[in-house]
Amino acid sequence: MRQMIAGNWKMNGTLAGLAGFAAPLAAGVDGVDLLICPPFPLIGPMIAAFAGAPVAVGAQDCAVEVAGAHTGDVSAPLLAEIGASHVILGHSERRADHGERSALVRDKARTATAAGLIPIICVGETLAERESGEAETVVRAQLAGSVPDGFAGLIAYEPVWAIGTGKTPTVADVAAMHASIRASLKKQLGDAGTAMLILYGGSVKPANAAELLAIPEVGGALIGGASLEADDFLAIAQAAQR
Template identity: 75%
Template structure:
């Protein structure tokens, strides 16, 4: 199965830097899928800068409603109209900084799917939950609450304590969690859960990408800071290509 390397720019990036970034990224990497999720205002300009390159552009969030008095929010329908293909939902920074519950994430996933977007649902434990040996319990609960019936999309496992910290779980820990997530997906979704891609995220960089991407059940990566430099992003993508 081809792996997906998704870049989450978070609140970074500028119009001035798009041309050079897109030019570098258009070189691409054979045998792997690339997705870049910039801030809302950069979605359409990035799509135009990439031209006919086989690289998807997505969003970092969407509202659960299609329209209405929701100042500052963006609907999934508008994102699709702009040309977005995917949308990241339930990222730990949204859950923590904006108080998003799994129920809200599930409602957003429904809205995204209805608009034709592919949801990328994020799950992961905090350091305190990890220290309390609650990782699997927490992640299973997030999956149970965040995935609507008939969900079709991707899952991103991002241990919160690893994001931007330079720390990553051991290979055994990553494999164990991805296998636990796979088991939960099959229980919730049946046959659809057997092949659903599970990305790993949390301080993914060129130096550790090859090791992480070859762990069983890891179907790609959700990359934060390293996705802001095209050469680093492409290096991670190269490491994900299966022999």
């Protein structure tokens, strides 16, 4: 299965740094799909920086509404119009910091799909939920609430406690969760859930990328901090290639 390596820049990056970041990635990586999701103001300039290169550019969120009096929100049709291909939805930081519930994530996914964007729906448990033995139950509930009927995007599993902490679950834990997510997707979506990519996110870096990307049902990675450095991002993508 062809894997995707996606970078979530969060609220990082500068206009001045785009050219230097894009140059090492311009040739792409054979057999691997590359995606970068920078802050909203950098989407257009990043698309221009990667013109002609096999690197897609996406957004980190979108509004559920397509237009109107919604100060500070960005619509999915506008993102598609400027050339974005994907949009991250339901990231744990959106769920925690902005109170986003699964029902809202589901509605955003519908809006994004209608606009021609490919949604990446994020799910994941907190440390307390894992330690109490509820991790798979929590993630299955997030999938049930966040994934709309007919969904044709991607899923990203990000254990909340591993994001940016340097901690990662064991290989067995990741394998078990990805298998559980696959079973849930098959149940919810039928045949469409069989081949849907399930990305892993949570302190992915060049040193552990090969091991994580080799786990069954891991269809790529959603990377935070390591995606800000072109060399690190490229090294992770090359690990997927191997």
